[in-house]
Amino acid sequence: xxxxxxxxxxFEEAQDPDDRTRRGAWFTPAAVARLLxxxxxxxxxxxxxxxxxxxxxxxxxxxxxxAHERLPEARLVGIDIDAGAVAVTDEALAGAGATDVVVVxxxxxxxxxxxxxxxxxxxxxxFLSQLRTATTRDDDRRVRLRGWYGEAAEGYVDxxxxxxxxxxxxxxxxxxxxxxxxxxxxxxxxxxxxxxxxSSRCGVEVVWRDTDGVFPGVPTCALLxxxxxxxxxxxxxxxxxSWAALLADDVPLVADPVPGATRTVGDLxxxxxxxxxxxxxxxxxxxxxxxxHDDPRITPVGLIDPAHHRWGATTVRFAKQRWERPVAxxxxxxxxxxxxxxxxxxxxxxxxxxxxxxxVGDMLPTTPAITVxxxxxxxxxxxxxxxxxxxxxxxxxxxxxxxRTALKLSAAQVLALPLPDDGPAWDAAAEAFRAAHDTTGxxxxxxxxxxxxxxxxxxxxxxxxxxxxGWWSDRLPRR
Ligand SMILES: C[S@@+](CC[C@H](N)C(=O)[O-])C[C@H]1O[C@@H](n2cnc3c(N)ncnc32)[C@H](O)[C@@H]1O
Numbered sequence: 359x360x361x362x363x364x365x366x367x368x369f370e371e372a373q374d375p376d377d378r379t380r381r382g383a384w385f386t387p388a389a390v391a392r393l394l395x396x397x398x399x400x401x402x403x404x405x406x407x408x409x410x411x412x413x414x415x416x417x418x419x420x421x422x423x424x425a426h427e428r429l430p431e432a433r434l435v436g437i438d439i440d441a442g443a444v445a446v447t448d449e450a451l452a453g454a455g456a457t458d459v460v461v462v463x464x465x466x467x468x469x470x471x472x473x474x475x476x477x478x479x480x481x482x483x484x485f486l487s488q489l490r491t492a493t494t495r496d497d498d499r500r501v502r503l504r505g506w507y508g509e510a511a512e513g514y515v516d517x518x519x520x521x522x523x524x525x526x527x528x529x530x531x532x533x534x535x536x537x538x539x540x541x542x543x544x545x546x547x548x549x550x551x552x553x554x555x556x557s558s559r560c561g562v563e564v565v566w567r568d569t570d571g572v573f574p575g576v577p578t579c580a581l582l583x584x585x586x587x588x589x590x591x592x593x594x595x596x597x598x599x600s601w602a603a604l605l606a607d608d609v610p611l612v613a614d615p616v617p618g619a620t621r622t623v624g625d626l627x628x629x630x631x632x633x634x635x636x637x638x639x640x641x642x643x644x645x646x647x648x649x650x651h652d653d654p655r656i657t658p659v660g661l662i663d664p665a666h667h668r669w670g671a672t673t674v675r676f677a678k679q680r681w682e683r684p685v686a687x688x689x690x691x692x693x694x695x696x697x698x699x700x701x702x703x704x705x706x707x708x709x710x711x712x713x714x715x716x717x718v719g720d721m722l723p724t725t726p727a728i729t730v731x732x733x734x735x736x737x738x739x740x741x742x743x744x745x746x747x748x749x750x751x752x753x754x755x756x757x758x759x760x761x762r763t764a765l766k767l768s769a770a771q772v773l774a775l776p777l778p779d780d781g782p783a784w785d786a787a788a789e790a791f792r793a794a795h796d797t798t799g800x801x802x803x804x805x806x807x808x809x810x811x812x813x814x815x816x817x818x819x820x821x822x823x824x825x826x827x828g829w830w831s832d833r834l835p836r837r
Contacts, residue, residue, distance in 0.1 A: 359529065360452070360453075362419075362423055362453040362627055363388040363418075363420055363423055363450070364581070365418060365419075365446050365450045365453070365684070366385055366417060366418015366419055366420055366446055366447070366450060367385065367418065367833055368608075368619070369418050369442065369443070369446045370383065370384075370385045370417070370418060371643060373442075373795070374402075376492070378581060379492050379493065381439060381440060381484055381518070381619070382483075382484025382485045382486050382493065383417060383440070383443075383484065384481045384482075384485075384573060385417045385418050385482070386420045386421065386538065386572075386837075387420070387422060387572060388420055388423070388424065390572055391420040391421045391423070391424040391480075392424040392427070392474060392565075393504065393742060394424075394429035394480060394536045394566060394580050395421065395424040395427075395428055395480055395564065397424050397534040397536050397565040397566065397580070398478055398480055398534050398535065398582065399428060399429075399534075401534045401536075401565075401584060401617075401796070402477075402478065403532065404477065404532050404535050407429055407431070407432070408429060408432055408476070408477035408478040408533075409431075409432055409433060409476045409477055409737065410432065410433045410473065410475065410476045410477050410530075411425045411429060411432050411433070411434050411435065411476065411477070411480065412435045412436070412437075412472070412473060412476040412480075412481075412528075413435075413436050413437070413479070413480055413481035414437050414466030414467075414472060414479070414481060414521060414524065414525065415437065415438060415439075415466045415482070415483045415484055415485065416436030416437060416438045416443060416444070416447050416481070416482055417438060417443050417447070417482070417601050417680045418443065418446050418450065418734050419436060419446065419447030419450045419451055421448065421466075421480040421482070422434045422436050422456075422480075423450060423451065423460075423800055424620050424717050425458045425478065425480060426451065426454055426455075426481075427454075428746040428771075429478075430455075430456075431709065432458070432477075432478075433459075433460070434451060434456055434457040434459045434460070434728070435459075435460045435461075435462075435465050435473055435476065436459075436460070436461040436462070437461075437463075437465075437466040437471060437472065438461075438462075438463065439462075439463075439464070439465055439466070440463075442507070443465050444461050444462070444463045445641065447461045448461050448528060452457065452573070454489055454565070455577065456827055458596075458708050461684050463621070465523055466483070466524070467503065467506060467507075467517075467520055467529075468506065468522065469504075469506055469524070469528075472524065472528050473528065474528055475528070475529075475530040475533075475791045476529060476530060476533060476680060477529075477530055477532075477533050477534075477820055478535070478579035478737070478755060479525045479528070479533070479534075479535035479536075479537070479583075480536050480537070481537055481538070482520075482537070483517070483518045483521030483537060483538075483539070484518060484521075485516060485517070485518045485539075485540050485576060486514060486515040486516060486517035486518070486519055487540075488513075488515065488529070488548070489514060489630075491705045492723035492732065493517075493563050494539065495517070496603040497808055498621055502630075503520060503701070506524075507520055507523055507524075507552075509551050510551040510552045510554075510555055512537075512551075513548050514548040515548045515549050515551075515552055516540060516542070516546075516549065516653075518539050518543060518770070519539070519543050519548075519549040519552045520542060520552065521799070522537055522539060522552060522556055522581065522583070523536065523555060523556055525551045525557075525583065526555070526556040526559055526560045526583055528583070529560070529583065529730075530585065531586070532584075532585060532590060532724060533584075533585045533586045533589045534582065534583070534584055534585075535581075535582070535583040536565060536577075536580050536583075537580065537581050537583070538566075538573070538578060538580050539578070539579065539580070539581055540576050540577065540578055541567075541576075541577040541578060541579050541605055541756075541757035542577070543562075543757075543760060544579075544600070544601040544602050544604060544605055544757045545600055545601070545602040545605075545756060545757040545758040546580075546636070546659060546757075546758060547754050547768075549818060550600075550665050551792075553600070553601055556583065557601075559583050559586055560583040560584055560586065560606075561584040561586070561587060561602060561638045562582070562583055562585070562601055562603075562643040563581070563582045563606065563698040564579050564580070564581060564582070564604040564605055565580050565581070565582040566579060566695055567579045567580075567605070577757065579605065579757075579760070581601075590668055591632075596829070600754060600755070601755065602753065602754055602755050602756040602757050602758065603754070604756075605751070605756040605757045606752055606756040609749055609752040609753050609756065609769055610747055610749045610823060610825055610826035610829050610830075611753070611755070611826075612643050612749040612750045612820070612823070612826060613820070614750050614753065614754065615776065615780075616746065616750070616776045616818050616819075616820065617818075618778050618779065618818040618819025618820065619776030619777060619778055619818060620777070620779050621776070621777050622773060622774055622775060622776055622777060622779065623730070623738060623741070623742070623773050623775045623776075623777055624773035625700075625777065626732050626733075626734055626737075626777060627730045627731060627732035627738055627773065628730070628732075628773075629668075629704075629726070629728050629729065629731075629769040629772050630633060630728070630729050630769055631663075631725065631726065631728045631729075631768065631769040632724065632727075632729075633725065634722070634726045635727060636693070636724070636725065637724050637725050638675075639675035639689070639690075639693065640677070640686050640722065640724055641686055643686045643688055644656060644676060644677055644679075644681065644684050644685070644686055645684070645685055645686075645687050646681060646682060646684065647683040647684070647685040648687075651685055652720070653685050653686060653687050653715075653720075654683075654685060654689070654694065654697070654720050654721070654722035655669045655684070655685055655720055655721055655722060656668060656669075656676060656684040656685060656722050656724060656766075657684055657685075657721045657722055657723050657724065657727065658674055658675075658676050658723075658724045658727070659705040659706065659707060659708065659712075659723075659724075659726060659727050660675070662703050662704075662705040662712050662714050662723075662727060663705075663712055663714070663835045664710065664712045664713060664714070664743045664794070664795075664803075664805060664807055664834065664835070665713075665714060665715075665739075665743065665791060665794035665803060665806070665836070666713055666714065666803060666835075667716075667721065669683065669684075669721070671716075671725050672684050672837075675756055676711060676724070684805075686692060686722055693805070694748060696705045696818070697718040697722055697723075697729070698720065698722075699731075700715075700716060700717055700718070701715075701716050701717045701719065701729050701730065701731050701734065701735070702729075702732065702735045702742075703716060703717070703721060703723050703727050703728070703729060703733070704712070704728040704729075704730055704751050704767075704772060705727055705741060705791065706726050706727070706766045707726055707759055707761075707765070707766050708764060708765060708767060708769050709763055709764060709765070709833040709835075710743075710748045710753055710765070710830055710833045711742050711743060711747055711748045711765065712835075713730075713738075713739040713741070713742040713743050713822070714742055714795075715736065715739050715791075715795060716734070716737045716791075717735075717789075723832040724768070726769075727770055728769050730742075730765070730772065736788035736791055736792045737784055737785075737787075738777070738811050739778055739790040739791050740784070740787040740788045740790070740791035740813075740814060740818075741775075741784070741787070741814060742775070742811060743771070743791060743807060743811070743825050744787070744810065744811050744814035744815075745811045745814070745815075745823075745827050745829070745830035745831075746814055746815060746826075747775050747776075747814075748820050748830050748833075749767070749826050749829070749830065750775065751765055751767055751771070752765055754771070755771060755816060756788055763833075765812075776818075778814075778817040778818045778819065781817060782812070783813045783816035783817040784811040784813070784817035786809075787809075787810045787811075787814045787817055788810075789806070790806045790809040790810035790813065791806070791807070791810045793806050793811065794806035794807050796832035798818075799835045800837055802835075804834060804836055806833075807834060808831060809825075811827060811831075814828070815827075828836070
């Protein structure tokens with residue numbers, strides 16, 4: 359017969375787009391399914407080949423077809439919530455000559471419809487973000503998931519995270535799984551309970567990253583889980599707190615905890631991030647600045663560079679328009695009171711941590727900028743601007759931002775970053791950071807930021823790492 363993978367492709371293309379979005383039905387190309395099955399098999403260390411292979415959201419059957427090519431003797435089990443997908447997979451597997459096949463129409467998250475003790479699990483579970491209306495679960499489903507997965511199913515955890523959890527439970531001891539997931543799952547707080555439980559029974563690795571845009575729009579990777587064998591450890595177990603470091607191979611390694619760190623930003627500062635509501639409120643009050651104005655200067659993250667406020671030097675998009683010198687007029691006094699005054703602004707969704715001191719107190723940051731208040735803005739700003747903290751944050755929080763090269767931290771995560779003891783090196787860094795604010799040329803500013811960075815290595819009690827400094831320096835904006 360014709361290529362059995364082609365049946366799934368034709369089926370996927372024929373689906374209603376809304377229905378497809380609701381079920382997260384984006385199938386995996388044959389080449390990627392084959393590659394990931396091979397990754398799973400190379401992690402298999404059992405005394406015999408895997409006997410039962412499962413895909414709990416089987417779609418057109420790409421993963422089971424790839425598994426059948428490598429393991430013609432294995433039983434193939436597939437589940438899908440879509441009856442059409444079940445029929446297509448059945449037909450495709452029959453066409454490929456597989457005979458030991460069970461494809462079930464059901465919910466892959468329902469423990470009563472999944473087999474116990476699968477040796478190998480492969481697949482690409484549906485990505486159903488709970489922050490998008492089209493894919494939000496209804497109350498019924500919320501209650502059911504809570505019953506099956508307890509606290510891990512509370513809040514906004516993406517459905518794909520619950521598939522990872524389900525798979526970690528049903529893998530046989532020594533079993534291996536490879537699952538395609540959104541990278542955000544490795545870092546986001548909403549999946550923390552899932553990660554904790556999975557880490558308690560499995561070693562976790564990243565074995566593939568979608569650098570070619572196979573799944574457009576969402577940074578995607580493949581996780582490998584190895585279920586710990588009874589009475590022994592199979593593969594290193596990963597800390598459940600965050601798996602972000604698994605994505606950060608290309609980020610220079612900075613010891614975490616930092617040996618010379620005695621406290622955190624939270625010991626010297628408070629930090630807040632505005633909600634979307636504040637953005638909409640400011641959007642209703644934006645104007646172009648008149649000469650001689652003294653209105654708060656609206657400062658979206660695009661106008662925050664390290665030690666450099668770009669307001670007035672470039673145009674910026676805000677509230678669906680482009681502005682030259684945006685200010686906010688007639689804001690409610692109570693709203694303004696909590697936002698004015700000297701502060702440190704920290705941009706996120708950027709390639710390095712970018713801190714800027716507002717000595718006058720007239721900058722009005724908008725989401726996702728973070729406002730840090732401290733008596734020692736130059737010192738805290740110097741630390742935040744250092745290569746040490748950018749590398750550390752990139753490892754701690756990889757995968758959380760909208761793009762692969764960007765960093766995204768919450769206010770609480772900024773407060774948890776380490777600070778060193780007082781000393782001359784930190785003072786020198788703070789001085790260079792302050793001087794960088796006063797320069798107008800990008801070269802001089804870069805030079806001062808590099809001096810600040812060099813002193814911060816010493817302040818943290820670390821040997822300056824030229825590779826890490828170079829990596830950070832290449833990412834600094836120069837404008
Ligand atoms: C991203 S597609 C992947 C399909 C296949 N594993 C592949 O990689 O080609 C996700 C599939 O999950 C199915 N699905 C969505 N929710 C499900 C659920 N709760 N249980 C089982 N399947 C589900 C969809 O119908 C869709 O076929």
